[in-house]
Amino acid sequence: MTLDLQQRRSERPAAAGRPRRAGRAVPPWWFTAPALLLFAFVVLIPSARGVYYAFTDWDGLDPNFAFIGLDNFIAMADDPDALQAIWHTLLVAIAITVIQNGVGLLLALGVNTTIKSRNVLRVLLFAPAMIAQIVTAYLWRNLLGPDGAVNSLLAGIGLESWQQNWLGDPDLALWMIVLVVVWQYAGYSMVIFIAGLQSIPQEIYEAAAIDGTGPVRRFWSVTRPLLAPALTINLMLSIIGGLKLFDQVYGMTGGGPGHATDTISTLIYKDAFTLGEFGYSIALAVVLTAIVTVVSAAQYTGLSRNEKAAT
Amino acid sequence: MKRYTPRTFALEMLMIAVAVVFAFPVYVLINLAFRAPSDTSSPITPTSSPTLDNFVGAWQEAGLGGALINSLVVTTVSVLIVLAVSALAAYPLARSTAHWSRGIFLLIMLGLILPFQLASLPLYQTIRDLGLLGSVGSLILFYSGLQVPFTTFLYAGFLRALPRDFEEAATIDGCGPFTAFRYVILPMLKPITVTALVLNAVSVWNDFFTPLLYLSGSDQQTMPVAIAGFVGQFVSDWNLIFAALLISIIPVLAVYLALQRSIINGFAGGLKG
Numbered sequence: 001m002t003l004d005l006q007q008r009r010s011e012r013p014a015a016a017g018r019p020r021r022a023g024r025a026v027p028p029w030w031f032t033a034p035a036l037l038l039f040a041f042v043v044l045i046p047s048a049r050g051v052y053y054a055f056t057d058w059d060g061l062d063p064n065f066a067f068i069g070l071d072n073f074i075a076m077a078d079d080p081d082a083l084q085a086i087w088h089t090l091l092v093a094i095a096i097t098v099i100q101n102g103v104g105l106l107l108a109l110g111v112n113t114t115i116k117s118r119n120v121l122r123v124l125l126f127a128p129a130m131i132a133q134i135v136t137a138y139l140w141r142n143l144l145g146p147d148g149a150v151n152s153l154l155a156g157i158g159l160e161s162w163q164q165n166w167l168g169d170p171d172l173a174l175w176m177i178v179l180v181v182v183w184q185y186a187g188y189s190m191v192i193f194i195a196g197l198q199s200i201p202q203e204i205y206e207a208a209a210i211d212g213t214g215p216v217r218r219f220w221s222v223t224r225p226l227l228a229p230a231l232t233i234n235l236m237l238s239i240i241g242g243l244k245l246f247d248q249v250y251g252m253t254g255g256g257p258g259h260a261t262d263t264i265s266t267l268i269y270k271d272a273f274t275l276g277e278f279g280y281s282i283a284l285a286v287v288l289t290a291i292v293t294v295v296s297a298a299q300y301t302g303l304s305r306n307e308k309a310a311t
Numbered sequence: 312m313k314r315y316t317p318r319t320f321a322l323e324m325l326m327i328a329v330a331v332v333f334a335f336p337v338y339v340l341i342n343l344a345f346r347a348p349s350d351t352s353s354p355i356t357p358t359s360s361p362t363l364d365n366f367v368g369a370w371q372e373a374g375l376g377g378a379l380i381n382s383l384v385v386t387t388v389s390v391l392i393v394l395a396v397s398a399l400a401a402y403p404l405a406r407s408t409a410h411w412s413r414g415i416f417l418l419i420m421l422g423l424i425l426p427f428q429l430a431s432l433p434l435y436q437t438i439r440d441l442g443l444l445g446s447v448g449s450l451i452l453f454y455s456g457l458q459v460p461f462t463t464f465l466y467a468g469f470l471r472a473l474p475r476d477f478e479e480a481a482t483i484d485g486c487g488p489f490t491a492f493r494y495v496i497l498p499m500l501k502p503i504t505v506t507a508l509v510l511n512a513v514s515v516w517n518d519f520f521t522p523l524l525y526l527s528g529s530d531q532q533t534m535p536v537a538i539a540g541f542v543g544q545f546v547s548d549w550n551l552i553f554a555a556l557l558i559s560i561i562p563v564l565a566v567y568l569a570l571q572r573s574i575i576n577g578f579a580g581g582l583k584g
Binding site: 026027028029031032034035036038039040041042043044045046047049050051053060107110111113114115116117121122123124125126127128129130131132133134135138139140142143147148149152153155156183187188191192194195243244246247250251264265268269272273278281282285286288289292293296 | 319323333335339343396397399400402403406421424426427429432433435436455456459463488492516517535538553556563564568
Protein backbone atom coordinates (compact mmCIF):
# COMPACT_ATOMS: atom_id res chain seq x y z
CA MET A 1 0.00 0.00 0.00
CA THR A 2 2.65 2.47 0.99
CA LEU A 3 4.62 1.38 -2.00
CA ASP A 4 1.66 2.21 -4.25
CA LEU A 5 1.39 5.66 -2.78
CA GLN A 6 5.07 6.28 -3.15
CA GLN A 7 5.01 5.32 -6.79
CA ARG A 8 1.91 7.33 -7.56
CA ARG A 9 3.41 10.36 -5.88
CA SER A 10 6.49 10.24 -8.02
CA GLU A 11 4.72 9.40 -11.27
CA ARG A 12 5.66 12.28 -13.43
CA PRO A 13 6.30 11.82 -17.13
CA ALA A 14 10.02 11.17 -17.32
CA ALA A 15 12.07 13.54 -19.42
CA ALA A 16 12.72 12.11 -22.82
CA GLY A 17 15.89 10.05 -23.04
CA ARG A 18 16.61 10.27 -19.29
CA PRO A 19 15.55 7.24 -17.31
CA ARG A 20 14.03 8.36 -14.04
CA ARG A 21 15.89 7.03 -11.03
CA ALA A 22 13.74 5.62 -8.35
CA GLY A 23 14.52 6.61 -4.78
CA ARG A 24 16.12 9.95 -5.56
CA ALA A 25 13.80 11.66 -3.12
CA VAL A 26 15.45 14.73 -1.66
CA PRO A 27 14.58 15.22 2.00
CA PRO A 28 12.19 18.14 2.39
CA TRP A 29 13.30 21.63 3.38
CA TRP A 30 11.24 21.64 6.57
CA PHE A 31 13.77 19.29 8.15
CA THR A 32 15.84 22.44 8.65
CA ALA A 33 13.00 24.31 10.40
CA PRO A 34 13.71 23.43 14.07
CA ALA A 35 17.41 24.27 13.74
CA LEU A 36 16.62 27.45 11.81
CA LEU A 37 14.07 28.64 14.38
CA LEU A 38 16.46 28.16 17.31
CA PHE A 39 19.37 29.70 15.39
CA ALA A 40 17.27 32.68 14.27
CA PHE A 41 15.95 33.34 17.76
CA VAL A 42 19.32 33.11 19.49
CA VAL A 43 21.82 34.38 16.92
CA LEU A 44 20.40 35.85 13.74
CA ILE A 45 17.63 38.16 14.95
CA PRO A 46 19.53 39.49 18.00
CA SER A 47 22.62 40.12 15.85
CA ALA A 48 20.57 42.06 13.32
CA ARG A 49 18.97 44.07 16.13
CA GLY A 50 22.44 44.59 17.59
CA VAL A 51 23.71 46.15 14.38
CA TYR A 52 20.74 48.55 14.47
CA TYR A 53 21.20 49.39 18.17
CA ALA A 54 24.83 50.30 17.50
CA PHE A 55 23.49 53.45 15.81
CA THR A 56 21.27 54.43 18.76
CA ASP A 57 21.64 55.72 22.31
CA TRP A 58 19.84 52.67 23.80
CA ASP A 59 20.54 52.16 27.53
CA GLY A 60 19.22 48.60 27.74
CA LEU A 61 16.09 49.48 29.71
CA ASP A 62 14.28 52.47 28.26
CA PRO A 63 12.05 51.43 25.34
CA ASN A 64 12.41 54.99 23.96
CA PHE A 65 15.77 55.51 22.35
CA ALA A 66 16.96 57.71 19.54
CA PHE A 67 18.77 56.98 16.30
CA ILE A 68 22.06 58.85 16.55
CA GLY A 69 23.81 57.73 13.37
CA LEU A 70 27.55 57.23 13.63
CA ASP A 71 27.91 59.00 16.99
CA ASN A 72 28.86 55.83 18.89
CA PHE A 73 31.63 55.10 16.42
CA ILE A 74 32.83 58.69 16.41
CA ALA A 75 32.93 58.61 20.22
CA MET A 76 34.91 55.37 20.01
CA ALA A 77 37.59 57.03 17.88
CA ASP A 78 38.06 59.55 20.72
CA ASP A 79 37.91 56.99 23.51
CA PRO A 80 41.42 55.92 24.54
CA ASP A 81 40.01 52.92 26.48
CA ALA A 82 38.23 51.60 23.40
CA LEU A 83 41.20 52.12 21.07
CA GLN A 84 43.47 50.45 23.61
CA ALA A 85 41.08 47.50 23.94
CA ILE A 86 40.96 47.05 20.16
CA TRP A 87 44.77 47.12 20.05
CA HIS A 88 45.04 44.63 22.93
CA THR A 89 42.56 42.33 21.24
CA LEU A 90 44.55 42.24 18.00
CA LEU A 91 47.88 41.86 19.82
CA VAL A 92 46.66 39.06 22.08
CA ALA A 93 44.98 37.19 19.21
CA ILE A 94 48.12 37.30 17.07
CA ALA A 95 50.45 36.43 19.95
CA ILE A 96 48.27 33.51 21.05
CA THR A 97 47.98 32.20 17.50
CA VAL A 98 51.73 32.27 16.83
CA ILE A 99 52.94 30.97 20.21
CA GLN A 100 50.20 28.40 20.83
CA ASN A 101 50.62 26.80 17.41
CA GLY A 102 54.41 26.97 17.57
CA VAL A 103 54.45 25.19 20.94
CA GLY A 104 51.68 22.83 19.80
CA LEU A 105 53.64 21.82 16.72
CA LEU A 106 56.84 21.19 18.71
CA LEU A 107 54.87 19.09 21.21
CA ALA A 108 53.27 17.13 18.37
CA LEU A 109 56.65 16.42 16.76
CA GLY A 110 57.99 15.28 20.14
CA VAL A 111 55.01 13.12 21.07
CA ASN A 112 54.48 11.60 17.63
CA THR A 113 57.67 9.50 17.92
CA THR A 114 58.64 6.13 19.35
CA ILE A 115 59.07 7.37 22.94
CA LYS A 116 57.42 5.11 25.52
CA SER A 117 55.51 7.88 27.28
CA ARG A 118 53.78 9.18 24.13
CA ASN A 119 50.24 8.10 25.08
CA VAL A 120 50.49 9.40 28.63
CA LEU A 121 51.93 12.67 27.36
CA ARG A 122 49.15 13.11 24.84
CA VAL A 123 46.47 12.65 27.52
CA LEU A 124 48.28 14.89 30.02
CA LEU A 125 49.06 17.75 27.65
CA PHE A 126 45.52 17.83 26.27
CA ALA A 127 43.92 17.82 29.73
CA PRO A 128 44.08 21.60 30.40
CA ALA A 129 41.84 22.20 27.37
CA MET A 130 39.05 20.37 29.21
CA ILE A 131 39.05 22.79 32.15
CA ALA A 132 36.81 25.87 32.22
CA GLN A 133 38.76 28.97 31.20
CA ILE A 134 37.50 30.91 34.19
CA VAL A 135 38.85 28.22 36.53
CA THR A 136 42.26 28.36 34.84
CA ALA A 137 42.20 32.13 35.16
CA TYR A 138 41.70 32.01 38.95
CA LEU A 139 44.37 29.34 39.35
CA TRP A 140 46.94 31.44 37.51
CA ARG A 141 45.88 34.64 39.25
CA ASN A 142 47.24 33.06 42.41
CA LEU A 143 50.29 31.43 40.79
CA LEU A 144 51.37 34.79 39.35
CA GLY A 145 50.62 36.78 42.50
CA PRO A 146 53.36 38.51 44.53
CA ASP A 147 53.65 35.54 46.92
CA GLY A 148 52.55 33.01 44.31
CA ALA A 149 54.15 29.79 43.20
CA VAL A 150 55.96 31.34 40.23
CA ASN A 151 57.87 33.78 42.43
CA SER A 152 58.51 31.03 45.01
CA LEU A 153 59.92 28.84 42.28
CA LEU A 154 62.23 31.63 41.09
CA ALA A 155 63.43 32.11 44.67
CA GLY A 156 63.92 28.36 44.99
CA ILE A 157 66.33 28.29 42.05
CA GLY A 158 68.21 31.39 43.20
CA LEU A 159 66.64 33.89 40.82
CA GLU A 160 65.11 36.32 43.33
CA SER A 161 66.07 39.17 41.01
CA TRP A 162 63.61 37.81 38.41
CA GLN A 163 60.64 38.06 40.73
CA GLN A 164 57.90 40.33 39.43
CA ASN A 165 54.42 41.46 40.28
CA TRP A 166 53.39 39.65 37.12
CA LEU A 167 49.76 40.79 36.96
CA GLY A 168 50.23 44.17 38.65
CA ASP A 169 52.68 45.44 36.06
CA PRO A 170 50.78 46.99 33.10
CA ASP A 171 53.56 46.03 30.67
CA LEU A 172 53.62 42.39 31.76
CA ALA A 173 50.00 41.57 32.57
CA LEU A 174 48.81 41.20 28.97
CA TRP A 175 51.64 38.79 28.20
CA MET A 176 50.74 36.73 31.26
CA ILE A 177 47.23 36.34 29.83
CA VAL A 178 48.80 35.11 26.58
CA LEU A 179 50.95 32.69 28.56
CA VAL A 180 47.93 31.22 30.35
CA VAL A 181 45.98 30.73 27.11
CA VAL A 182 49.03 29.03 25.57
CA TRP A 183 49.41 26.80 28.64
CA GLN A 184 45.77 25.79 28.36
CA TYR A 185 45.52 25.23 24.60
CA ALA A 186 48.97 24.22 23.33
CA GLY A 187 47.95 20.59 23.90
CA TYR A 188 44.76 21.21 21.91
CA SER A 189 46.81 22.42 18.93
CA MET A 190 49.13 19.47 19.48
CA VAL A 191 46.30 16.94 19.15
CA ILE A 192 45.17 18.42 15.84
CA PHE A 193 48.77 18.47 14.56
CA ILE A 194 49.26 14.84 15.64
CA ALA A 195 46.17 13.86 13.65
CA GLY A 196 47.66 15.66 10.67
CA LEU A 197 51.07 14.01 11.13
CA GLN A 198 49.51 10.55 11.36
CA SER A 199 47.69 11.01 8.07
CA ILE A 200 51.03 11.39 6.27
CA PRO A 201 51.98 8.04 4.68
CA GLN A 202 55.23 6.58 6.05
CA GLU A 203 56.35 5.61 2.52
CA ILE A 204 57.02 9.25 1.71
CA TYR A 205 59.48 9.51 4.60
CA GLU A 206 61.12 6.24 3.63
CA ALA A 207 61.51 7.47 0.07
CA ALA A 208 62.97 10.74 1.34
CA ALA A 209 65.38 8.82 3.59
CA ILE A 210 66.52 6.70 0.67
CA ASP A 211 67.15 9.88 -1.29
CA GLY A 212 69.37 10.95 1.59
CA THR A 213 67.46 14.02 2.79
CA GLY A 214 68.27 15.24 6.29
CA PRO A 215 65.68 15.70 9.02
CA VAL A 216 65.37 19.47 8.52
CA ARG A 217 64.90 19.16 4.79
CA ARG A 218 62.45 16.30 5.37
CA PHE A 219 60.37 18.46 7.69
CA TRP A 220 60.39 21.40 5.32
CA SER A 221 59.66 19.53 2.09
CA VAL A 222 57.44 16.68 3.29
CA THR A 223 55.86 17.40 6.66
CA ARG A 224 55.18 21.12 6.30
CA PRO A 225 53.13 21.02 3.09
CA LEU A 226 51.20 17.90 4.17
CA LEU A 227 50.36 19.51 7.52
CA ALA A 228 48.60 22.40 5.78
CA PRO A 229 45.03 21.21 6.56
CA ALA A 230 45.81 20.76 10.26
CA LEU A 231 47.49 24.17 10.32
CA THR A 232 44.44 25.78 8.71
CA ILE A 233 42.12 24.40 11.38
CA ASN A 234 44.51 25.38 14.16
CA LEU A 235 45.00 28.94 12.96
CA MET A 236 41.27 29.44 12.49
CA LEU A 237 40.41 28.14 15.97
CA SER A 238 43.12 30.03 17.82
CA ILE A 239 42.74 33.40 16.14
CA ILE A 240 38.96 33.51 16.45
CA GLY A 241 39.19 32.31 20.06
CA GLY A 242 41.86 34.94 20.72
CA LEU A 243 39.76 37.75 19.29
CA LYS A 244 36.84 36.89 21.58
CA LEU A 245 38.97 36.52 24.72
CA PHE A 246 36.95 37.25 27.85
CA ASP A 247 37.14 34.67 30.66
CA GLN A 248 40.91 34.78 31.20
CA VAL A 249 40.97 38.57 31.39
CA TYR A 250 37.92 38.69 33.67
CA GLY A 251 39.39 36.12 36.05
CA MET A 252 43.06 37.11 36.05
CA THR A 253 43.09 40.90 35.98
CA GLY A 254 39.53 42.13 35.49
CA GLY A 255 40.97 44.22 32.66
CA GLY A 256 43.38 46.00 35.00
CA PRO A 257 45.66 47.41 36.18
CA GLY A 258 43.71 50.45 34.96
CA HIS A 259 42.68 49.34 31.48
CA ALA A 260 46.03 47.71 30.69
CA THR A 261 44.53 44.30 29.87
CA ASP A 262 41.02 45.16 28.68
CA THR A 263 39.98 43.45 25.46
CA ILE A 264 36.96 44.35 23.33
CA SER A 265 34.92 41.62 25.05
CA THR A 266 35.66 42.79 28.58
CA LEU A 267 34.98 46.40 27.62
CA ILE A 268 31.64 45.39 26.06
CA TYR A 269 30.73 43.77 29.37
CA LYS A 270 31.84 46.72 31.50
CA ASP A 271 30.21 49.39 29.35
CA ALA A 272 26.90 47.55 29.21
CA PHE A 273 26.55 46.18 32.71
CA THR A 274 28.42 48.65 34.89
CA LEU A 275 27.90 51.87 32.91
CA GLY A 276 24.57 51.04 31.23
CA GLU A 277 25.84 52.24 27.86
CA PHE A 278 24.24 49.48 25.81
CA GLY A 279 24.29 51.34 22.50
CA TYR A 280 27.98 52.17 22.77
CA SER A 281 28.76 48.67 23.99
CA ILE A 282 27.01 47.12 21.00
CA ALA A 283 28.91 49.46 18.69
CA LEU A 284 32.05 47.89 20.16
CA ALA A 285 30.58 44.45 19.42
CA VAL A 286 29.99 45.53 15.81
CA VAL A 287 33.67 46.50 15.56
CA LEU A 288 34.62 43.09 16.98
CA THR A 289 32.34 41.41 14.42
CA ALA A 290 33.96 43.37 11.61
CA ILE A 291 37.44 42.36 12.79
CA VAL A 292 36.49 38.67 13.10
CA THR A 293 34.85 38.73 9.66
CA VAL A 294 37.81 40.37 7.94
CA VAL A 295 40.31 38.04 9.64
CA SER A 296 38.24 34.92 8.82
CA ALA A 297 37.85 35.94 5.19
CA ALA A 298 41.56 36.77 4.85
CA GLN A 299 42.53 33.49 6.49
CA TYR A 300 40.11 31.50 4.38
CA THR A 301 41.40 32.86 1.07
CA GLY A 302 45.05 32.87 2.14
CA LEU A 303 45.04 29.40 3.64
CA SER A 304 43.04 27.68 0.93
CA ARG A 305 45.52 29.08 -1.58
CA ASN A 306 48.31 27.77 0.63
CA GLU A 307 46.71 24.32 0.81
CA LYS A 308 46.25 24.20 -2.95
CA ALA A 309 49.84 25.23 -3.48
CA ALA A 310 50.99 22.58 -1.05
CA THR A 311 49.24 19.64 -2.64
CA MET B 312 62.33 4.47 13.16
CA LYS B 313 61.37 1.53 15.36
CA ARG B 314 64.49 1.18 17.53
CA TYR B 315 64.92 2.76 20.95
CA THR B 316 68.20 4.61 20.52
CA PRO B 317 70.04 6.91 22.97
CA ARG B 318 68.58 9.77 20.96
CA THR B 319 65.07 8.50 21.60
CA PHE B 320 65.91 8.29 25.29
CA ALA B 321 67.12 11.90 25.29
CA LEU B 322 63.91 13.00 23.61
CA GLU B 323 61.91 11.01 26.13
CA MET B 324 63.62 12.81 29.02
CA LEU B 325 63.08 16.18 27.36
CA MET B 326 59.37 15.54 26.77
CA ILE B 327 58.86 14.35 30.34
CA ALA B 328 60.55 17.55 31.56
CA VAL B 329 58.16 19.58 29.41
CA ALA B 330 55.20 17.63 30.81
CA VAL B 331 56.39 18.34 34.36
CA VAL B 332 56.45 22.07 33.56
CA PHE B 333 52.91 21.82 32.18
CA ALA B 334 51.72 19.89 35.24
CA PHE B 335 53.32 22.28 37.75
CA PRO B 336 50.23 24.55 38.18
CA VAL B 337 48.06 21.53 38.91
CA TYR B 338 50.54 20.36 41.56
CA VAL B 339 50.31 23.75 43.30
CA LEU B 340 46.50 23.66 43.02
CA ILE B 341 46.29 20.29 44.78
CA ASN B 342 49.01 21.21 47.26
CA LEU B 343 47.27 24.36 48.49
CA ALA B 344 43.75 22.93 48.40
CA PHE B 345 44.77 20.41 51.07
CA ARG B 346 46.66 22.98 53.19
CA ALA B 347 45.29 24.67 56.31
CA PRO B 348 45.06 28.49 55.90
CA SER B 349 47.26 28.90 58.97
CA ASP B 350 50.16 27.19 57.18
CA THR B 351 52.05 29.99 55.47
CA SER B 352 55.01 28.06 54.05
CA SER B 353 55.98 28.40 50.41
CA PRO B 354 53.29 27.26 47.92
CA ILE B 355 55.75 24.88 46.26
CA THR B 356 56.80 22.92 49.35
CA PRO B 357 54.61 19.85 49.88
CA THR B 358 51.96 20.40 52.54
CA SER B 359 53.08 18.74 55.79
CA SER B 360 49.67 17.99 57.35
CA PRO B 361 47.01 17.73 54.62
CA THR B 362 43.42 18.49 55.65
CA LEU B 363 40.01 18.15 53.98
CA ASP B 364 38.58 21.20 55.79
CA ASN B 365 38.84 23.46 52.73
CA PHE B 366 36.74 21.07 50.67
CA VAL B 367 34.05 20.89 53.33
CA GLY B 368 34.05 24.68 53.64
CA ALA B 369 33.99 25.30 49.88
CA TRP B 370 31.21 22.76 49.33
CA GLN B 371 29.05 24.38 52.02
CA GLU B 372 29.78 28.00 51.11
CA ALA B 373 29.84 27.98 47.32
CA GLY B 374 26.59 26.12 46.60
CA LEU B 375 28.52 23.79 44.33
CA GLY B 376 25.97 20.99 44.68
CA GLY B 377 23.15 22.97 43.12
CA ALA B 378 25.52 24.39 40.51
CA LEU B 379 26.66 20.90 39.57
CA ILE B 380 23.08 19.75 39.01
CA ASN B 381 22.28 22.86 36.95
CA SER B 382 25.39 22.40 34.83
CA LEU B 383 24.46 18.75 34.23
CA VAL B 384 20.89 19.61 33.25
CA VAL B 385 21.85 22.52 30.99
CA THR B 386 24.63 20.59 29.25
CA THR B 387 22.67 17.36 28.77
CA VAL B 388 19.45 18.91 27.52
CA SER B 389 20.97 21.53 25.24
CA VAL B 390 23.49 19.14 23.70
CA LEU B 391 20.73 16.58 22.99
CA ILE B 392 18.55 19.25 21.38
CA VAL B 393 21.38 20.67 19.30
CA LEU B 394 22.48 17.24 18.06
CA ALA B 395 18.91 16.32 17.08
CA VAL B 396 18.00 19.51 15.23
CA SER B 397 21.42 19.85 13.56
CA ALA B 398 21.52 16.27 12.28
CA LEU B 399 17.99 16.65 10.93
CA ALA B 400 18.82 19.98 9.28
CA ALA B 401 22.09 18.73 7.79
CA TYR B 402 20.32 15.88 5.95
CA PRO B 403 18.52 17.96 3.28
CA LEU B 404 21.32 20.54 3.26
CA ALA B 405 23.85 17.85 2.34
CA ARG B 406 21.60 16.11 -0.18
CA SER B 407 19.88 18.90 -2.07
CA THR B 408 21.55 21.27 -4.49
CA ALA B 409 18.49 23.50 -4.85
CA HIS B 410 18.72 27.24 -4.26
CA TRP B 411 16.85 27.07 -0.97
CA SER B 412 19.29 24.50 0.34
CA ARG B 413 22.37 26.55 -0.52
CA GLY B 414 20.74 29.68 0.88
CA ILE B 415 19.83 28.09 4.21
CA PHE B 416 23.27 26.50 4.50
CA LEU B 417 25.06 29.82 3.95
CA LEU B 418 22.73 31.54 6.41
CA ILE B 419 23.53 28.99 9.10
CA MET B 420 27.27 29.16 8.32
CA LEU B 421 27.10 32.91 8.89
CA GLY B 422 26.68 31.93 12.52
CA LEU B 423 30.22 30.53 12.54
CA ILE B 424 31.59 34.04 12.07
CA LEU B 425 29.21 36.19 14.13
CA PRO B 426 30.70 36.64 17.61
CA PHE B 427 27.96 36.05 20.17
CA GLN B 428 28.94 39.29 21.91
CA LEU B 429 26.92 41.03 19.18
CA ALA B 430 23.77 39.05 19.85
CA SER B 431 24.22 38.81 23.60
CA LEU B 432 22.92 42.25 24.61
CA PRO B 433 19.74 42.34 22.48
CA LEU B 434 19.09 38.72 23.46
CA TYR B 435 19.62 39.65 27.11
CA GLN B 436 16.82 42.18 26.71
CA THR B 437 14.51 39.60 25.07
CA ILE B 438 15.20 37.03 27.77
CA ARG B 439 14.57 39.67 30.43
CA ASP B 440 11.27 40.74 28.84
CA LEU B 441 10.19 37.09 28.69
CA GLY B 442 10.92 36.84 32.41
CA LEU B 443 13.47 34.08 31.85
CA LEU B 444 16.48 35.71 33.51
CA GLY B 445 17.81 33.56 36.33
CA SER B 446 16.37 30.35 34.94
CA VAL B 447 18.33 27.47 33.48
CA GLY B 448 15.65 27.29 30.75
CA SER B 449 17.05 30.46 29.21
CA LEU B 450 20.51 28.88 29.04
CA ILE B 451 19.18 25.70 27.41
CA LEU B 452 17.41 27.80 24.79
CA PHE B 453 20.56 29.87 24.26
CA TYR B 454 22.98 26.97 23.73
CA SER B 455 20.48 25.04 21.59
CA GLY B 456 20.58 27.92 19.12
CA LEU B 457 24.19 29.02 19.55
CA GLN B 458 25.68 25.61 18.78
CA VAL B 459 23.56 24.94 15.67
CA PRO B 460 25.97 26.37 13.04
CA PHE B 461 29.03 24.44 14.16
CA THR B 462 27.15 21.17 14.69
CA THR B 463 25.29 21.45 11.37
CA PHE B 464 28.63 22.12 9.68
CA LEU B 465 30.09 18.91 11.15
CA TYR B 466 27.07 16.80 10.20
CA ALA B 467 26.74 18.22 6.68
CA GLY B 468 30.42 17.58 5.96
CA PHE B 469 30.11 14.00 7.17
CA LEU B 470 26.86 13.38 5.26
CA ARG B 471 28.29 14.63 1.96
CA ALA B 472 30.89 11.88 2.17
CA LEU B 473 28.26 9.18 2.83
CA PRO B 474 26.95 7.17 -0.15
CA ARG B 475 23.27 7.66 -0.97
CA ASP B 476 22.59 4.02 -1.77
CA PHE B 477 21.17 3.06 1.61
CA GLU B 478 18.60 5.82 1.84
CA GLU B 479 17.68 5.27 -1.83
CA ALA B 480 17.10 1.62 -1.12
CA ALA B 481 14.97 2.58 1.85
CA THR B 482 12.95 4.99 -0.26
CA ILE B 483 12.34 2.34 -2.88
CA ASP B 484 11.15 0.08 -0.08
CA GLY B 485 8.56 2.71 0.74
CA CYS B 486 10.16 4.67 3.57
CA GLY B 487 9.23 8.31 3.91
CA PRO B 488 12.10 10.79 4.26
CA PHE B 489 11.78 10.95 8.04
CA THR B 490 11.76 7.18 8.47
CA ALA B 491 14.81 6.95 6.21
CA PHE B 492 16.53 9.57 8.34
CA ARG B 493 15.60 7.91 11.62
CA TYR B 494 16.48 4.30 10.75
CA VAL B 495 19.04 4.57 7.97
CA ILE B 496 20.91 7.88 8.24
CA LEU B 497 21.07 8.38 11.99
CA PRO B 498 22.84 5.08 12.77
CA MET B 499 25.44 5.86 10.10
CA LEU B 500 26.12 9.25 11.69
CA LYS B 501 27.39 7.68 14.89
CA PRO B 502 31.13 8.57 14.52
CA ILE B 503 30.48 12.26 13.91
CA THR B 504 27.82 12.28 16.64
CA VAL B 505 30.48 11.26 19.17
CA THR B 506 32.69 14.13 18.02
CA ALA B 507 29.85 16.67 18.06
CA LEU B 508 28.73 15.46 21.48
CA VAL B 509 32.20 15.90 22.99
CA LEU B 510 32.87 19.30 21.43
CA ASN B 511 29.47 20.69 22.37
CA ALA B 512 29.49 19.28 25.88
CA VAL B 513 32.92 20.75 26.65
CA SER B 514 32.04 24.22 25.38
CA VAL B 515 28.61 24.34 27.04
CA TRP B 516 29.85 22.97 30.36
CA ASN B 517 32.72 25.46 30.58
CA ASP B 518 30.99 28.54 29.17
CA PHE B 519 31.05 31.50 31.50
CA PHE B 520 30.01 34.75 29.79
CA THR B 521 26.36 33.91 29.11
CA PRO B 522 25.47 32.36 32.48
CA LEU B 523 27.25 35.34 34.08
CA LEU B 524 24.78 37.60 32.24
CA TYR B 525 21.63 35.51 32.60
CA LEU B 526 22.03 34.15 36.11
CA SER B 527 23.76 36.97 37.98
CA GLY B 528 21.84 38.00 41.07
CA SER B 529 19.70 34.86 41.05
CA ASP B 530 20.09 31.79 43.23
CA GLN B 531 20.50 29.57 40.17
CA GLN B 532 24.15 28.99 39.21
CA THR B 533 26.18 26.88 36.85
CA MET B 534 29.58 25.60 37.91
CA PRO B 535 31.71 28.43 36.40
CA VAL B 536 29.37 31.14 37.73
CA ALA B 537 29.32 29.59 41.21
CA ILE B 538 33.13 29.55 41.21
CA ALA B 539 33.32 33.20 40.12
CA GLY B 540 30.84 34.24 42.80
CA PHE B 541 32.80 32.29 45.39
CA VAL B 542 36.08 33.94 44.39
CA GLY B 543 34.42 37.35 44.61
CA GLN B 544 33.27 36.52 48.13
CA PHE B 545 36.47 34.95 49.51
CA VAL B 546 38.97 37.15 47.68
CA SER B 547 42.15 36.14 49.48
CA ASP B 548 41.17 32.79 51.02
CA TRP B 549 43.18 30.93 48.42
CA ASN B 550 43.15 27.56 50.18
CA LEU B 551 39.35 27.62 50.17
CA ILE B 552 39.21 28.91 46.59
CA PHE B 553 41.61 26.22 45.39
CA ALA B 554 39.47 23.54 47.02
CA ALA B 555 36.45 24.93 45.14
CA LEU B 556 38.39 24.99 41.85
CA LEU B 557 39.48 21.41 42.40
CA ILE B 558 35.91 20.29 43.13
CA SER B 559 34.80 21.87 39.86
CA ILE B 560 37.60 20.26 37.85
CA ILE B 561 37.29 16.72 39.25
CA PRO B 562 34.06 15.68 37.43
CA VAL B 563 35.37 17.00 34.12
CA LEU B 564 38.73 15.26 34.46
CA ALA B 565 37.08 12.03 35.60
CA VAL B 566 34.95 11.91 32.45
CA TYR B 567 37.96 12.93 30.37
CA LEU B 568 40.22 10.20 31.75
CA ALA B 569 37.51 7.57 31.41
CA LEU B 570 36.83 8.45 27.76
CA GLN B 571 40.19 9.99 26.82
CA ARG B 572 40.67 7.90 23.69
CA SER B 573 37.36 8.74 22.07
CA ILE B 574 37.51 12.35 23.30
CA ILE B 575 40.95 13.04 21.84
CA ASN B 576 40.19 11.19 18.61
CA GLY B 577 36.81 12.88 18.43
CA PHE B 578 38.44 16.29 18.69
CA ALA B 579 41.04 15.59 16.09
CA GLY B 580 38.94 13.52 13.68
CA GLY B 581 35.98 15.87 13.52
CA LEU B 582 38.09 18.97 13.11
CA LYS B 583 40.47 17.64 10.50
CA GLY B 584 37.49 17.42 8.13
